[in-house]
Amino acid sequence: NARALLALTDSDGLNAEISLSAMKILKGRRGKPFTCILQITNPGLWKIIRERALSPVIAETVRIDFYNGSALGAQVLTNTYFTPLIPTWDGNSSLFIIVGAGRFGENVLVRTSREWFEKSEQKSMLNIVLVDLHADTIKDRLISTYPHLNEAVRIHAISIDVLSAGFQRPGFMKEYASFSHALAVVCLNDDTAGLTAALTLSHHLIGMIARILVRMDHNPGLARLVEEQETGEIMIIPFNSLSLAARSDFVL
Numbered sequence: 001n002a003r004a005l006l007a008l009t010d011s012d013g014l015n016a017e018i019s020l021s022a023m024k025i026l027k028g029r030r031g032k033p034f035t036c037i038l039q040i041t042n043p044g045l046w047k048i049i050r051e052r053a054l055s056p057v058i059a060e061t062v063r064i065d066f067y068n069g070s071a072l073g074a075q076v077l078t079n080t081y082f083t084p085l086i087p088t089w090d091g092n093s094s095l096f097i098i099v100g101a102g103r104f105g106e107n108v109l110v111r112t113s114r115e116w117f118e119k120s121e122q123k124s125m126l127n128i129v130l131v132d133l134h135a136d137t138i139k140d141r142l143i144s145t146y147p148h149l150n151e152a153v154r155i156h157a158i159s160i161d162v163l164s165a166g167f168q169r170p171g172f173m174k175e176y177a178s179f180s181h182a183l184a185v186v187c188l189n190d191d192t193a194g195l196t197a198a199l200t201l202s203h204h205l206i207g208m209i210a211r212i213l214v215r216m217d218h219n220p221g222l223a224r225l226v227e228e229q230e231t232g233e234i235m236i237i238p239f240n241s242l243s244l245a246a247r248s249d250f251v252l
Contacts (some may be wrong), residue, residue, distance in 0.1 A: 007038040008067065012045050018066060019049060026061045036039050041068055041103055049103050068150060073245035074107035081213060081237075091116075091124030095176055095192075097184035099162055101132040104215065104241055105187035109155075118150035126153045129176065131167070135159040142215060152199075162188070162197040174202040182210035187241075191219045195226065195236075202234040212236045233248040 007018040015038045022036050040046045046066060053064035068231050082096070096112055098105050109128060116126040132138055135157035160166050182205055188194035198214040205212070216223040216238040223238040 002034075004035040004037060004139060005156070008034065008069065009039070011040045012040050015039050016049055017043055018050045018236070020052070021050070023058050023062050027058070032176040033059070033061055035063045035065060037067050038066045039069055040198070041070060052196050053108075068107075069242070069245040070103040070107045070126075071111075073241040074104060074111045076244040077239060077241075078108065078111040078115055082112055083119065083180075085183065086119050087121075088117065089120070089122070089126075089181060090120050091120070091126045093179055093180040094185045095127050095129060095179040095183075097131065097182060097201070098131045099131045099184065099186040099201060100188035101130065101135070102189060104144060104189060105130075105185070106138065106189060108185050109142065111229075113146075113149050113153045117148070119144070127156065127179070128153050129156045129158060129238065131158045131162060131199070132161060133159060162192060167197070168200050170203075180208060182208045182214045184210065186212065186214040189217070191216045191222055195222065195238075198236050202236060205234050208234075210234050214238050215241050217242050218229070 001022055005018070007014055008016040017039045019036050022034070022186065025166055026034055040049060047066065050066070052058060053062065085094075098109055101109070112128065113126070121127070130139060136159050138158040139155050143155070148154070166172070168245070184198075184201055184205070186194045186198045186201070188197060194214050194216060198212045201212055212234055214226070216226070217240050220240075223240070226236055227236045
């Protein structure tokens, strides 16, 4: 009597296996197609599952809906904090910073670029600083996947471990000292490491009109502490990426 099957684990492979098993079990079922909602972030795997789900035999028994938590969370975050800044931002003096890429950080970068391209009246391109241990590789892959990124933004890749002495040393951001405004998003999956990176980054951004958003999915008590405490000249705002994407109107 189940109304739907949700496969929303962190593993695309496991979610795909669950959906394929459901298709096999429900093959030949009569009545209204059974709804399966699964999280697939890999474009290649998404295409394979979609083609399988659209086959005549499967489509009569199972309806597959795709859910991408990272993309939806990035959309809500961007719409809330970045999009309202676009009318007042100048790409030559404003800086968007992403610390720690991963699925969520990559989606934030792509969504931010799209918003700037579609809604900015400025002719200048937005400068995005991507800080990650594999930043150069991630930049090349994203530009290969989304060629139009080069029409909207300039991505400055800094390949470094954010817990290293190099990231913490004074002058790490001196190359960008001419920028007057900044919005940073720390996307690390480890709350403690993310907060440490945010605090370090706040020192690098002193002198700018800036805010730092830090992902804190696992320690609500620590997140509340950050909200309640004055962390310095630069405001640090915690957010829960899981909650952003878990709204019922997104899933069901």
